Amino acid sequence: MRSQIKDELSKIPSGKFRSDLAIGAVLPIAAIFFTLCLILALHRYFSFYASFDQGIFNQVFWNNSHGRFFQSSLSSSLSTNVVHAGEIPTVFYHRLGQHFTPALLLWSPIYALFPSPATLTVLQVTLITMAGIVLYILARQYLEPRLAVMISASFYAANAVIGPTLSNFHDISQIPLFMFTLLLAMEKRKWWLFWLMAIFILAVREDAGVGLFGVGFYMIASKRFPRAGFATCILSFGYMLALTNLIMPIFSADISKRFMLERFGQYADGNEASTLEIIWGMVSNPWRLFVELVTPFDRTIRYLIGQWLPLAFIPAISPASWAIAGFPLLKLLLGQGESVLAITIRYALTVVPGLFYGGILWWSEHPKSFKPRFRRFWIGCICVSLILSFTSNPNRTFYFAIPDSVKPWVHVTLAQQWSHVSQLRPLIGQIPPNASVSATTYLVPHLSSRREILRLPSLELRNDRREVVKVEYAIADLWQLQRYQPAFKGDGSQLRDFIKLVNELTNKGEYGIKGFTDGVVLLQKGVNSDSQAAIDWKKWSNDAFRNVD
Template structure:
């Protein structure tokens, strides 16, 4: 059977994945559940089409100068000091044609869906169509694929396509394409060389392409060291003072650390290394089982999976924080290419194991993975179907949310496109196509004239926080903080209330409050002011 004919077997699966993910992610955006990161990337792209590449006031608000130094966010801050992501320029022409946060969502779903088709072509280099179809179906059913697809736009969405393409080029001996894709992988993020390093290790250990593998390892490791120690610090000190410390601060002695210092801190204390690798034991085991489940646990016994995916796994297991072992967020996607390629190699060596009984078991694993992907409610995509809490009951229905959106859209329309604004998390993406934007409660930024100003408008969706406050302390605290902020801003007449609809308040600097809007705010304020 030709590749073209056999590809028709997986096209329906790919189309179903693409259509469903696109529907759910676009619905998530348009119903105002896309959050802060979607706004960051949209502002980066929006600044890009206006010639201000990789600048973002939203990213600046997360920089070490602001978080640790207490400085004011700047509109001319270059995000390359936080994450070095030149590969995003590939998609800038598409965004220029359709400049919207929703465009990023379409790009992300398209890239991840296309990666599955490249995976099928890769599998067909070794396997017959039935096995290749199963491998591909496992990819589209993997929680580590579905979860990151249904979240805010992220740079890691490029990794599956680039890595599968690189491995296919390796199998075909298309070396020019191989090295182009190697460079693109490095351009995705400052740490994406870890995936490439794993490929190089496999090429060496398998003895198939040892010289090329050594070159890959040297290129990827050297690039990451030079980038994180010499190039990124030219933009800001975030890599050493914030991101390294937040993820790997347990291996450092001071308040900041370079990549080399973290690596030395890891290798110089093997006991601590071992403890970090296996703890917390329950979450580590659960994470591995979740990654292996859609492939019927074959990667657990596949040496090639460990060789390639082992290094991304090592980075996650050595890091700290809840997100590193969360299978539904973007970091989990870095492990996927190695696991699936290793499974392909294993099946090429054990084709007789594909018996009807194991096939049924595998289908069961795929169904179970789909079930877990849905019930985990990744990034609240299925908020209207799955309650966020049972005791106390927290659930926002579809009619309820869309009615809410319809009520406050007129407030967004009152904010001029060129005005500076600060907004709550779920409103940020929809207002991020502008130069000056922050997330509440921040109100001050430094503009292009290097002057510190307060934003012209502030808008807060208090109703959304109110829905989740009974079950979540963070939402409760955020609601009370915003209420106190609004009280202060309106009492000293710094901002006036010019709109209030269904728990969403719009403030304008130096404006006189509208009586009707102020009365609606005070009525709402009375109900939640005591923390009810």
């Protein structure tokens, strides 16, 4: 990658030249990013490493294409009514109570043409790639071509970009494209496009307005567009308050009883809290706010370094970067949970646009600093970021190259995984496309294009007739749990529980074993077990249960 970047830079003349030639300089880098990420992300999906969230979004898109907008039985299984109140998941649950994501409708026509979970993977890689191209055009408003190419190359090499691109599909993948387009519209004074992008950003999800508020704050603080900045701040902040306190509770109580408490429960008392109550909890206890902001100190520093690294740490000294990216960064630093400071998952993308725009503005004021010595240092930073992106093994994308554990040794080779895939696909093929089903996590995406689906061990749901029924099929991939359980206690615990569940269901006669191969068991409700499959299951499950660490 380092040599490729050098080659592209050497082709670019130092003087100004036409825009069509300028953008041609960054297209090869964008093409490399698109091709590699698409291959890796699709391989992750087709080799059964895409997981639950991919299934949720696919089911939402599938229901949207059938006129049942934003309904999902998979999302229902995560709702506060199910998790906290013990209710039965429903097929008519509206996910808008968890995350308000109307912007997904923009891509529904594409999904209607190619209705598959893999379509969402292609869409995500495409959105991020396009964002890098728009970033280049944005950089050219201020910078000469060499610098603009470096900015774009840094974007495509950022761990905070690569990791989320190689993950399950997520709504935040729209943010960089919308934000860079909004900032470009601001620079060109195309206010109709600016406000259109502002609406699109707010429609991404309920907290996307935090990043938009940062843009408004910059517009005011820089005194460039103070009136538009005030309007942007009022629009974004007012929208978030109205949405989370008035609109989302119409669909469900998840925002106050689950999501706010999971992320910001340390600022609240009781079993539920609105956004206004969380804000008041922060303001009324500044010491707790400060402690949450700086702790854990080591992880916070590592996270900031990871975000700054591909831009050679320039955002750390750019006031504009702090002004815009500071607000989404503050939201992450003040939250709780392991995921908020994980640079390879989707939340990291919310910080990226502000950092890169701030980097552009800093370089516009210090163009003479772009000397050969610093250029070499910058390229070195890009290479280190690429290496870290690989070695961090985001979302197990590189499972075939990087072991999940060294001691004990846990590693699944390409040959092993694809041999397993070839044996489990025929079992999945036995499940009718309209049948209700419950599946283990990594099988959910491949079965999610249907109305009634749950994740094991759940078996009951409420259908469109408002009747509580048990799913017709259940399928569990226990081979993967068996492979990973020596290093991960949670996988061993799940393996035991699923073996017990299958034995319980078959002993009661509720379900019969329709097929079993290579640690994958398929159950069907109300049928007798296939005799050979039952024998194979008993032998395998007894051995697996005894060998669980």
